[in-house]
Amino acid sequence: MIVSLLAGAPANARTDNDVGGGAEKRQEPPGSADVRVLVFHGENAPDDVTQAGIAAIEQIGSEAPEEQRFSTEVSDNPGVFTPGKLEKFNAVVFLSADGDLLDADQEAAFTEYIKSGGGFLGLHDAARAEPDSEWFTGLIGSRPAEGGPTAPQKATVEVGDRVHPATKGLPLEWARNDTWFNWAENPSGKVHTVARVRESTYDPGEGANGWDHPVSWCRDYEGGRSFYTGMGGTVASFGESNFRKHLSGALQWTTRLTQADCKATIAANYKATRVTQPNQPDQLDQIGEPHGLDVADDGRVFSIGRGGGMPNSPVVTDWNDPKMGLGDGTLHVWDPKTGKVTLAGTLDVFGNKGGGDELIKNEEGLLGIALDPDFLTNGLVYLHWTPHAKIDRTAHMAERRVSRFKMNLATNKLDVASEKVLLSWPVQIHSCCHAGGGMDWDSKGNLYIATGDNNSSRFSDGYSGNNPEPDFGGVSFADARRTAGNTNNLNGKILRIHPEADGTYTVPEGNLFTGNEEGGGKTRPEIYVMGVRNPARIAVDQETDWLYAGWVGPDAGEPSTTWGPAKYDTFAVITSAGNQGWPYCMGNRQPYRDRNLPDPTQPLDWYDCGDLKNESPNNDGLVNLPPARDNNIWYSPQGGGPDFPRNADGVPSYKLEEQQLRLPWLKGGGQAAMTGPVYRFDEGSNSAVKWPSYWDGKWFTGDFYDGDQPRHALVMDPSNAGSGGLPVHAESLDAIVPAGEGGIRNLMDWKFGADGALYVQDYGRGFFTADGDSALWRVTYEGGPPTPLAANTLGKQDSAGGGKR
Incomplete structure (x- = not known):
C-alpha cells in the first residue's frame, strides 16, 4: 500500500x-x-x-x-x-x-x-x-561536480557487482537513457561501487571522471x-x-x-602484511630471487627463487669458467601456523649471469612450481628449471626440463635425489631472454607449462623479433619464428600434459597438434597454445578449466608504419587450443611486417593473421600455421587497447594520431604483464580472512611494475571471453594490493590460498638478485560479514547469504 x-x-x-x-528510544534498529x-x-x-x-x-x-x-x-x-x-x-x-x-x-x-x-x-x-x-x-x-551534462543521454552501465541484490541478474553491460552526474570527488575505495557508467558511450562534458565513473x-x-x-x-x-x-x-x-x-x-577493509623478513647477510634464508609460488591446501606457501643471489654476490660470465652462470634455485616454505620460513632445498641452476648487455644476462633458472593436486597425501612437487649440469658451454645451449620431486611433509625439505624428469627440451643461452615459467593444473589433472620464446627482439628494433640472421653455432637467437612460431618447438608455447604415477606423461586430447601432421616430425603434441612471447605467469580456473595467460611484449616504444605495433603486453582467456599470434600478430590481430632474407633491414609484406605461413629458414615445423586469434587485453606505452583504422587488406594505419584506446583503464610505460588467478569464493569456509563473494569469478591481472601499470580485477563476458572479448568491467586493486613506497612494488606472482587470502610475491628493487625488498606478502580481508547481521535481518530468506533467517 x-x-x-x-x-x-x-x-x-x-x-x-x-x-x-x-x-522512547529503542535498543533495536x-x-x-x-x-x-x-x-x-x-x-x-x-x-x-x-x-x-x-x-x-x-x-x-x-x-x-x-x-x-x-x-x-x-x-x-x-x-x-x-x-x-x-x-x-x-x-x-x-x-x-x-x-x-x-x-x-x-x-x-x-x-x-x-x-x-x-x-x-x-x-x-x-x-x-x-x-x-x-x-x-x-x-x-x-x-555532483559543476558543469556536467544536464540532458538525458543513452549510456552503458557496467555492472561490476554480480552478487549484491541490487545488481544480481542485471546485464553485464546495461544500456539505458538517463541524466548522468560527474562527481566532485570519486568515491571509489571509500564506498562499495556496484555499477559504473562507461564514459566512452556518451558525452560526460566538463568534470568527467574517466574510466572509473561510479553510478x-x-x-x-x-x-x-x-x-x-x-x-x-x-x-x-x-x-x-x-x-x-x-x-x-x-x-x-x-x-x-x-x-x-x-x-x-x-580499501580500508584489507590488510597487506609482509610475512617474510629480509635475508640474513650473504644468505638466502628467507627468499630467493622471486619467480613463482604455490599454496598448499593446509596454508603452507611454497616460493621459488630463480637463481640470482644476494646483491653484490659473485656472478660468473666467462664461458671458459665451469661455474659460468651457476646459481641457486631456491625453494622456501612459509608455514602460517608458525609464521616461520624453511629453506626447503636448493637446485644448481643455470641462471645467475646478472644484468647488463643482452648477450650476457639471461632469464633461465628455477622458473615455475606446481604442487601435485594430491600434495598433502603424496608430497609431490613439479619444478620447471634449467639445470647447470646440462649446459653446453661450447655450443651455448642448455636443457630446460619439468621434473617431479618428493617433499618431506613433516620437515618441509625437498628430496633433490628423488627427481624424475617428465619433459625436457633444448634452449639457446647465448642471448637473453624469455624463459616463461608458470605452471598450473586443470580439474582433470592436466599440467600446463608456460615457456618463453627463447629469443631476443633487440635485433628487430623492438618489433616482431623475426630477424633470421644473428645466430651462434647455427642456432638463431633473434628469430621467434624458430620458436614461438614453430609447430615443432616447445619454446614460446603453453604446453599441456598429463603426468602419470610412474613419472612419465601422456598427452590429453584436444591439444593443438597430434604429432602426426604431414606424416610426423613437424609438430609437437604437447603444444596447447602457440604464439606467446614470455608468459611468466599462467592460471587455470578449475571451475571452468579455462586458461588465463599473460605475456610480455617486445620493446618498441611506439607503433611504426613500416614495422607494425609497438610493445604490447598481453592477457588472454584461452578456452581451446590455438595460436595467439606472436611473432606475426599481436593484440586484436594487428600484423607485423615480414623481414625475411636476403636483407632483414628491408620490409617485405605484412603478415596475414588469418593465413599465417612460417617461411623462416630457421623453421623445422609446418609452413602453414593455425590462424592467429584475438587476445582480450593488450597495452602499449601509449595506453590500453590501441587500435587503428585499417585499409582494405585489414592492415592498421599504425599512425599515433589515429590511435584509439579501447581499454582506457590501462596505462603503459615500463611493462611486464603478470596474470593472476580467478578468485573462487568458498561459502563453506569459515576463514575469517577470506575475500568476499564480490570477487567470485573475477580475473586478477597485473603488471610487474607499480605506479600507473595495471593491477585490476576484471569481469569478463563468458559468451565472448574465449574469442577475444574485451573486459566488461575493471576494478582497480592498487589500494588493496598496495602499490607504491612501502608496498608491493614489483609484482611477480599472486595466488589465493585455501583460506581465501591472497599471497603475493614482490620481486624486489634490483634485477637478478634477492634484495631487501624481495618478499612474500599476505593480503587478508578484515571487513567482517555481510550486513545487517543475521539477528537484525527481518526477512525469512537471506538472498545474499543463502540461508534462512
Missing part, C-alpha cells in the same frame, strides 16, 4: 502526525517486521519524476514475494524527521530531494536514526540534498546502511524493469530484509 502524506491529501489518508508517535519505507521528496520537486518514482517504489513493495514486501509512505514535509516518527520506518528514501530541506534538529534526528541502524536510499537528485552538511555528504558518498554504490555508515544511485533522473527510468530490479534489491538491503556485502571494495 501507499499512504500519502502530502498537503491536501484526502480525508481518509494518514497525516504527518500518523507517521509515528513519541515512543528502527522499523519492525511490518516493514515500512518513508519516501521523502522536496516540496518543489518535479512532479512527473516524483510521481513516477513513488509509483515504482510502491509497486515494488506491494508486488514483491510475501517475505520481501513493504508498505510505502510519502511526505514532502521535513517535520517527519523526528525521533518518534522515524523509528517506525525500516528505511528512508530521498527522491527528488534537492537543496537544503532539513533544519538542524531534523538532521540530528536523521543522524540518530542512521546510527541506530536505519537504512537510507538516495536517488539521483538526493546527491544535491543538504549541500552544507558534511554528515550528509558522508551518507551519500560524493556530490551506484553502497556502504555501512555509522551503524546504518546507505545505498545511492545516480540513476533515476527521468520519468522513463522508473518504468524500466531492470531499473526496478535495481531499486528493489537496494530496498531489500536498506530495509534489512536481506543481507548484502557493501564493504568488499573499500
